[in-house]
Amino acid sequence: MDWFSVRMETRAPQDASRPLSAVTNASAADEMMDLLAGYDGIVSAGTNSWDVTISIEAPDSAVAVARGTEVIATYGHKAAMPSWPVVRIEAVRQDILDAENARPTLPELVSTPEAAEILGVTAQRLHQLAAGNPGFPDPMYELRAGKLWLRSAIEAFASRERKPGRPRQAQAAAG
Amino acid sequence: MPDRPGREIPKDYREVITYLIDSQGWDYKKARGGGYPKLLPSDPDQAPIRVPKTPSSQRTLSNWIAEIRRKGGHWPPERKR
Numbered sequence: 001m002d003w004f005s006v007r008m009e010t011r012a013p014q015d016a017s018r019p020l021s022a023v024t025n026a027s028a029a030d031e032m033m034d035l036l037a038g039y040d041g042i043v044s045a046g047t048n049s050w051d052v053t054i055s056i057e058a059p060d061s062a063v064a065v066a067r068g069t070e071v072i073a074t075y076g077h078k079a080a081m082p083s084w085p086v087v088r089i090e091a092v093r094q095d096i097l098d099a100e101n102a103r104p105t106l107p108e109l110v111s112t113p114e115a116a117e118i119l120g121v122t123a124q125r126l127h128q129l130a131a132g133n134p135g136f137p138d139p140m141y142e143l144r145a146g147k148l149w150l151r152s153a154i155e156a157f158a159s160r161e162r163k164p165g166r167p168r169q170a171q172a173a174a175g
Numbered sequence: 176m177p178d179r180p181g182r183e184i185p186k187d188y189r190e191v192i193t194y195l196i197d198s199q200g201w202d203y204k205k206a207r208g209g210g211y212p213k214l215l216p217s218d219p220d221q222a223p224i225r226v227p228k229t230p231s232s233q234r235t236l237s238n239w240i241a242e243i244r245r246k247g248g249h250w251p252p253e254r255k256r
Contacts, residue, residue: 003234005234005237005238005241007238007241007242026210027210029211029225030209030210030211030225033211033225033227037227037231040231040232040234040235040237040238041235041238042224042225042227042235042238042239042242043224043225044221044222044223044224044225044242044246045222045223045225046221046222046223049222050222051222051242053238053239053241053242054238055232055234055235055238092241094234094237097237097238097241098237100241100244101237101240101241101244101250101251102251104249104251104252104253105244105248105249105250106249106253108253
């Protein structure tokens, strides 16, 4: 048996004649949090959507989804959450979720001086490479203050293009 | 004046919320009258996320952080070099 994080997402029907009162939804969501405390429950609720994440112990993800859906539906009814259509259900094994959560969501960016340092060249040479080498990565952002590249792209370029030894042009000329 | 997280929530949650408020334009609303505090994403289309009020399991914290990331929040902070 493994622990799974099961998340269910609902959306208000587009043709809903009367949007849900924010106050009603808020108190229902608070009650849902209380009811799901034993399931490590987290509730998000707005005026046109609500989502719930709980933890379920199950032999596989399919069973986790089935059990999780039942738990959320039962307590959702008890807490008087609006019975809106479910638009997404997913189960992720807890250790996978923990590993995902540990990874930064923002890509690591470098400016010109940092990119030049990675490549072991001057800033001027970096600009030459960026302008003249078709394999040089495009910047992710071009701000008024300068360009920003993905660190991983610059590092990949460094390992691909700047191998030790005689430059290829010199080799070709010698041959 | 926007709310700041205090001792009404566990420390692990406080740290994340402070980062989201200070660097990503998220908002925090303390509970009024017994409910749960709410974390409001910078994207107004995203529903507010309830914040547990008592120290909870690591799984609860993990579910909560996953919900923040899903709603556009960046956590953990990018490592400093």
